[in-house]
Amino acid sequence: MRLQDRVAIVVGAGQSPGEGIGNGRATALTFAREGAKVLCVDHHLDSAQETVDLIAAKGGTAVAFKADVTKNADLKAMVADAHGRWGSVDILHNNVGVSLSGGDAELLDITEEAFDRCVAINLKSCILAAKHVIPIMRQQQRGSIINISSMAAITTYPYVAYKATKSAMIAFTEQLAYQNAQYGIRANVILPGLMNTPMAVDTRAREFKKSRAEVEAERDSKVPLRKKMGTGWDVANAALFLASDEASFVTGVTLPVDGGASVRRG
Template sequence: MRLKDRIAIVVGAGQSPGEGMGNGRATAITFAREGASVLCVDRNLASAQETVGLIEARGGKAAAFEADVTKERDLKAMVEEAPRRWGRLDILHNNVGVSLAGGDSELLQLKEEAIDNCVAINLKSCILAAKYAIPIMRNQKSGAIINISSMAAITVYPYVAYKATKAAMIAFTEQLAYQNAEYGIRANVILPGLMDTPMAVDTRAKAFGKSRAEVAAARDAQVPLRHKMGTAWDVANAALFLASDEASFITGVTLPVDGGASVQRG
């Protein structure tokens, strides 16, 4: 019960179409398993409710909340819902992000609409969620914010808008950390590497016209550790550590969860 009596918001707690478990759903389940009450936020309410069902089946506490993260009013309502329902807000976990699914591409094929879409979902949503969470956490003199960036931010990655927005998320998290440390608020960012999730694998299989098995095998081959992609549970466990008191002296940290891929930089 490492998060006993904590109140958490997990943004992107639903599930992309495809096989396996996504990072947001796994994190929501993990937080609840460890004692938190979890507001499961997604633009697809039915998918968020599925996550709630999985949590409640394990004896946990959760509620679903529908929000379009590109709209400030939805993010404001989302942040207000947790203390309205449970009295406080201890953890904000920003998990949403798009690349190919948002129309991203290499530079010469990149369209303005794709840039705007990726910025709105990947970066602006994270900033605006924090805008409304920080006053609550400052008043409490405590809180943990965990943002999900990507190894794409610091390694070779071909698609422009995703790389740029995920890199910006690291800088924003560092700013959150040093501007709010005096209030007892911690902010850290996780960089998942090649993960076996529906968004990462099934989306690429569809975009590239390949089978899921082909895409998965190509990604596995690039991972130094056991030549096997990570899973959503690896990201969830890293988030659990950063949300818990075990990380009470850790803020402003960029944590790769990548099977050793970051060792290859340079």
Template sequence: MRLNDKVAIVVGAGQSPGEGMGNGRAAALTFAREGAKVLCVDHHLESAQETEAMITAKGGTAAAFKADVTKSADIKAMVKDAQTRWGRIDVLHNNVGVSLSGGDAELLQLTEEAFDRVVAINLKSCILAAKEVIPIMRAQRSGAIINISSMAAITTYPYVAYKATKSAMIAFTEQLAYQNAEYGIRANVILPGLMNTPMAVDTRAREWHKTRAEVEAERDSKVPLRRKMGTGWDVANAALFLASDEANFITGVTLPVDGGASVRRG
């Protein structure tokens, strides 16, 4: 019960269609298993409700909330709902993000509309959510913010908007950490590597007109550790540590969860 009696907002707690477990849903389930009350936020209410049902079926406490996290009014309502419902906010987990599914592309094929969409979903939502929870956490003199970036931020990656936004998320997290440390608020960012999630694998299979098995094998071959992608549970376990009091003296950290991909040079 590492998050016993804590209140967590998981933004992106639903998941894309496909096989396996997404990072956001895995985080919501993990936080609840460890005692947190979890507000499961997603723009697809049905998907958030599925996550809520999975939590309550195991005896946990959760509520589903529909939000377009690119809209300030929806972010305000999300935070108000969690605070009104449970009286405080201890953890903000920003997991939402898109790349190919948002229309991202290499530079010469990138449209202005796709760029604006990816920036709004990946970066703007993260900043707006932090803006709303920081006053609450400052008043509490405690809180943990975990942002999900990507190894794409620090490695070669072809799609422009995703790489740019995930890089910016690292800088924003560092700024959050430094400017809010005196209030007892911690902010850290996780960089997932190649993950076997519906968004990462099934989306590519659809876009590239390949089978899921083909995409999975191609991605597995690039992972140093056991030649096997990670899963949403690997990201969730890292987030659990950063959300818990075990990470009480850790803030401003960029944590790769990547099967050793980041140690390769050249």
């Protein structure tokens, strides 16, 4: 019960269609298992409710909340709901992000519409969610913000908007950490590597007209550790550490969860 009596908002607590479990759903389940009350936020309310039902089946506490994260009013309402319902907001976990599913592409092929969409979902949502939660956390003199970036930020990733926004998320998290340390608020960012999640694998299988097994094998072959991708649970466990008191002296950190991919050079 490492998060007993904490209130957590998990943005992106549903998941894309496909096999396995997504980072957001795994994190919501993990937070709830460790005692947190979890507001499960997603654009698709039915998917968020599926996460809530999984939590309730294990005796946890969670509520589904529908939000379009590109809309400031929705993010403000999200924070107000959690705070009004449970009296505090101790953890904000920003997990939403799109690349191929948002129309992202290489430089010569990307459209203005796709670029704007990716920026709004990946970066603007993270900044505005923090804007609304920071006043509550400052008043409480405590809080943990965990942003999910990507190894794409520091590796040779080909698609423009995803790489740019996930890189910017690291800089924003460092700014959050520095400017809010005096209030007891911590901010850290996780960089997942190649993960076996519905968004990462099933989306690529559909986009590139390959079987899931083909995409899975190709991605597995690129991972140094055991030649096997990570799962949503690996990201969730990292997030649990950063959300818990075990990380009480950890802020401004960029944490790769990547099976060793980031240690390769050249």
